Amino acid sequence: MxxxxxxxxxxxxxxxxxxxxxxxxxxxxxxxxxxxxxxxLWGGFLMYSFRRSATELPRPLRSTWIPVLLGGYVYLxxxxxFNPRMPGLIVSAIGLKAHLAFLPLVxxxxxxxxxxxxxxxxxxxxxxxxxxxxxxxxxxxxxxxxPPTAWINQYVREMKAIATAGGxxxxxxxxxxxxxxxxxxxxxAFLSAGVLLAGLRWERRELSILGTGLLGIxxxxxxxxxxxxxxxxxxxxxATLLIVAEVHRRLQFLGIAILMGGVFVLGIGGxxxxxxxxxxxxxxxxxxxxxxxxxxxxxxxxxxxxxLERGGLFGYGAGSLHQAAPxxxxxxxxxxxxxxxxxxxxxxxxxxELGVLGWLFLLTLKGTLLxxxxxxxxxxxxxxxxxxxxxxxCLLLVRLPFPVIFNPVLNAFYWGTAGAMLGVWSxxxxxAQAHSVSRRSVxxxxx
Numbered sequence: 357m358x359x360x361x362x363x364x365x366x367x368x369x370x371x372x373x374x375x376x377x378x379x380x381x382x383x384x385x386x387x388x389x390x391x392x393x394x395x396x397l398w399g400g401f402l403m404y405s406f407r408r409s410a411t412e413l414p415r416p417l418r419s420t421w422i423p424v425l426l427g428g429y430v431y432l433x434x435x436x437x438f439n440p441r442m443p444g445l446i447v448s449a450i451g452l453k454a455h456l457a458f459l460p461l462v463x464x465x466x467x468x469x470x471x472x473x474x475x476x477x478x479x480x481x482x483x484x485x486x487x488x489x490x491x492x493x494x495x496x497x498x499x500x501x502x503p504p505t506a507w508i509n510q511y512v513r514e515m516k517a518i519a520t521a522g523g524x525x526x527x528x529x530x531x532x533x534x535x536x537x538x539x540x541x542x543x544x545a546f547l548s549a550g551v552l553l554a555g556l557r558w559e560r561r562e563l564s565i566l567g568t569g570l571l572g573i574x575x576x577x578x579x580x581x582x583x584x585x586x587x588x589x590x591x592x593x594x595a596t597l598l599i600v601a602e603v604h605r606r607l608q609f610l611g612i613a614i615l616m617g618g619v620f621v622l623g624i625g626g627x628x629x630x631x632x633x634x635x636x637x638x639x640x641x642x643x644x645x646x647x648x649x650x651x652x653x654x655x656x657x658x659x660x661x662x663x664l665e666r667g668g669l670f671g672y673g674a675g676s677l678h679q680a681a682p683x684x685x686x687x688x689x690x691x692x693x694x695x696x697x698x699x700x701x702x703x704x705x706x707x708x709e710l711g712v713l714g715w716l717f718l719l720t721l722k723g724t725l726l727x728x729x730x731x732x733x734x735x736x737x738x739x740x741x742x743x744x745x746x747x748x749x750c751l752l753l754v755r756l757p758f759p760v761i762f763n764p765v766l767n768a769f770y771w772g773t774a775g776a777m778l779g780v781w782s783x784x785x786x787x788a789q790a791h792s793v794s795r796r797s798v799x800x801x802x803x
Contacts, residue, residue: 560739
């Protein structure tokens with residue numbers, strides 16, 4: 357396998373485990389480890405560019421709006437990095453990194469996916485389940501039943517107070533924070549659904565077993581994070597998938613699989629592995645139950661209005677709302693360069709960075725990617741295509757209005773999934789073009 361592929365694989369491995377390295381193994385080198393994954397990705401990108409054009413997308417994509425929108429986004433971010441309202445050049449560099457550091461995945465993953473066979477994909481998924489998912493699930497269970505003050509229940513650097521739910525620590529496994537862990541679990545939920553559907557549609561027993569097992573593991577670990585949002589997001593995304601995906605009667609088995617997952621959790625309740633649901637319910641009561649959830653939903657819906665009011669048409673610049681920005685502005689105890697400080701609402705933060713016009717342009721790019729993901733899902737002719745299509749459609753759907761730049765794990769999964777989807781879409785387009793040429797040649801009478 358080519359060196360650039362190994363480096364891309366190392367990048368994704370570090371995305372998952374660098375939190376463990378920063379918390380437990382080399383806490384004194386937290387910043388260096390945080391940057392190491394960027395070095396792996398850009399090293400792979402440079403190695404790739406020695407053989408091919410570094411900015412060239414697959415041929416079928418060149419006649420679409422994707423290159424224009426990606427190029428426009430890069431240009432927009434570079435202009436916004438030097439917005440006159442920015443507090444300093446270091447904050448500009450933070451903004452450039454947050455927005456653009458993982459964009460090479462849009463070039464690299466299509467090239468990677470073009471050479472993957474269904475057999476290789478199945479072997480990779482089993483390896484991912486056994487070497488990554490299962491150990492992290494066991495680590496999460498161990499964290500959940502360890503005291504909140506135990507050595508294993510800590511976050512990276514500034515997070516000193518351990519979040520709890522029902523007297524248990526909210527698990528973050530090998531990730532630096534709970535928010536990063538829930539992103540990984542959400543991605544796994546969509547991937548698991550895709551694997552299960554592919555196994556059922558093409559009657560591939562190994563994929564059906566793997567998909568069901570991954571969903572069962574997810575049902576145990578997800579509530580241990582103490583977060584309700586991911587459960588709602590996953591449910592809504594899969595419900596939308598059931599509505600829009602045209603994979604005939606096979607989709608009904610997704611409901612059966614979810615039911616099986618519930619039965620699985622209840623069946624192991626006596627072992628204590630279902631304790632996460634009890635802790636989550638207790639936390640819901642403590643934080644206001646339904647009324648508290650309604651309040652948070654209303655705050656999310658208020659995001660666009662807040663962003664328009666406080667960010668205006670042109671915003672404050674890329675990086676100005678990043679959580680790391682105040683550390684690099686001399687004498688800044690908060691965000692003095694923002695008239696009313698920085699809001700917690702993700703949509704408002706994104707709009708205040710790029711301005712309303714920039715946010716709408718980014719929304720157009722993300723909406724176009726979602727459209728391509730839907731096409732990929734509908735045109736799937738083999739397991740790999742359906743797995744990538746389901747995963748991409750669900751992930752891109754739930755992140756459509758929301759930013760990805762403020763969470764490095766989410767940023768990596770988003771652009772990596774989008775790139776894989778574009779690679780599969782390109783394969784499908786070439787196949788459709790070849791089929792069209794073949795039909796025309798058959799229909800044309802010989803002279």
